[in-house]
Amino acid sequence: MTSHEHDSHDASHGHGEHAHMPFQAHHFDDPEQQFDAGKLGIWLFLVTEVLFFSGMFCAYALYRSLHPEVFTFASQYLNETLGATNTGVLLFSSLSMAWGVRCAQMRQRTGLVICLSVTLGCAAVFLGVKAIEYTHKWEMGLLPAGEYVSQFLQTSHHEGLSSWLYVLSAVPALCVVGFGIWYVLCVMSGNKQKAEVAGPFLVTALCYFLGVFIGIVFQNAEAAAHAKHETAAHASDSHPDHDQAEHTSDGHGEAPEQSAAAKLVSHVEPNSAPGAPTLAAVDQAGGAGVFFSIYYCMTGVHAVHILGGIAVLAWLLVRATKDHFNEEYFGPVDYVGLYWHLVDLIWIYLFPLLYLIK
Numbered sequence: 593m594t595s596h597e598h599d600s601h602d603a604s605h606g607h608g609e610h611a612h613m614p615f616q617a618h619h620f621d622d623p624e625q626q627f628d629a630g631k632l633g634i635w636l637f638l639v640t641e642v643l644f645f646s647g648m649f650c651a652y653a654l655y656r657s658l659h660p661e662v663f664t665f666a667s668q669y670l671n672e673t674l675g676a677t678n679t680g681v682l683l684f685s686s687l688s689m690a691w692g693v694r695c696a697q698m699r700q701r702t703g704l705v706i707c708l709s710v711t712l713g714c715a716a717v718f719l720g721v722k723a724i725e726y727t728h729k730w731e732m733g734l735l736p737a738g739e740y741v742s743q744f745l746q747t748s749h750h751e752g753l754s755s756w757l758y759v760l761s762a763v764p765a766l767c768v769v770g771f772g773i774w775y776v777l778c779v780m781s782g783n784k785q786k787a788e789v790a791g792p793f794l795v796t797a798l799c800y801f802l803g804v805f806i807g808i809v810f811q812n813a814e815a816a817a818h819a820k821h822e823t824a825a826h827a828s829d830s831h832p833d834h835d836q837a838e839h840t841s842d843g844h845g846e847a848p849e850q851s852a853a854a855k856l857v858s859h860v861e862p863n864s865a866p867g868a869p870t871l872a873a874v875d876q877a878g879g880a881g882v883f884f885s886i887y888y889c890m891t892g893v894h895a896v897h898i899l900g901g902i903a904v905l906a907w908l909l910v911r912a913t914k915d916h917f918n919e920e921y922f923g924p925v926d927y928v929g930l931y932w933h934l935v936d937l938i939w940i941y942l943f944p945l946l947y948l949i950k
Contacts, residue, residue: 615921627923634927638934641897645938648890652945655882666883667949669734673810674725675947678718681803682936685714693929696922701915704925708909709792711932713799715902716764720803722895727757728811729884736888737881761804767797788913793906887946894942897935904928 620626656663692707729735771794778787908928911917917925 615916623920630923630927634930638930641934645890645893648886648893649941649945652886652890655886659882662880663883664949666734666880667946669729669732670887670947671725671728671811671814672947673814674721674807675943677806677810678721679939679943681714681718681721682939685711685718686933686936688714689929689932693922693925696912696917696925697919699918701912701917704912704917705788705792705909708905708912709795712792712796712902712905712909715898715905716796716799717803717806718898719895720764720800720805721807722803722891723757723760723800724804724807724811726888727760730756734884735881736885757804761801764797764800768794768801771797785913789910792909796902890942890946894935894938897938901928901932901935904931 616623616626620629688707688710692704692711695701695703695707771790775787775790775794778784778790905928908925911924
């Protein structure tokens, strides 16, 4: 066998040029087969994710059909502005992720690093806003079913930041300190490649606190608008029984502060017909607690998927700084992009189902 024939024989059996490519696994015949196998694998994984979330969506549909009035009223305690903000943040992150896939296909290393960094920053902002939502609900006494029933009468709203916010922000704060020190050391030592990793990681941790700041601003704005509305409604209410109750409620002319959870079980649904069932009656069957159980379950599991996305995006960023991706090998970026789009798509369903109930 001549040398030319020997080379042709090796290439036909997967021992030619493609076998020496560093990104190709040994059990694939060529890069195209490896990409197709990976694409099939990620689609199968996404199908299992859809099945996983479908169970929660079915639970939501069942309990909402059983307690439509409590779902309508309880959803008013969710901040639509914060939910819409997070929706916009995730949509923008999908754009940056799709752009990153395109940069990987065209071997645009700098563009890929920037797109992955932007996607990471958007994910951190989302979690920061969600942290404000959670802590605000906890300090209002809006808890899952088991804790809701036992604590709603004892829980009252406290001004200022809840201690739970500091607990949720402890890890991001440590990340800011750690990545900040790492970035400074990389810059001082002149290690450009590591600085390209430490810099985006530091910005990502800081973006969490940007999300916290955005959440506080919008939450305070909503609280001020609600207080103004309550003041106007109080001033326009001239019912004698109401005035008498107001002056005798605590002996000093002011009614004691009531938690949001207590209000949930003591008020009639707004704009409802006379004689409509109160939330107190519905809550005896666990209605209000069920709503917030579903809320925390669905949004909490979604937040866990955001954290998982941050982990794999960080892995991609490290590889992108090492110029691992090119026009022949961009599969991992494409696969993570599909996962990220699914996470965003699930939130697009969660937002109207939980926040925009009418």
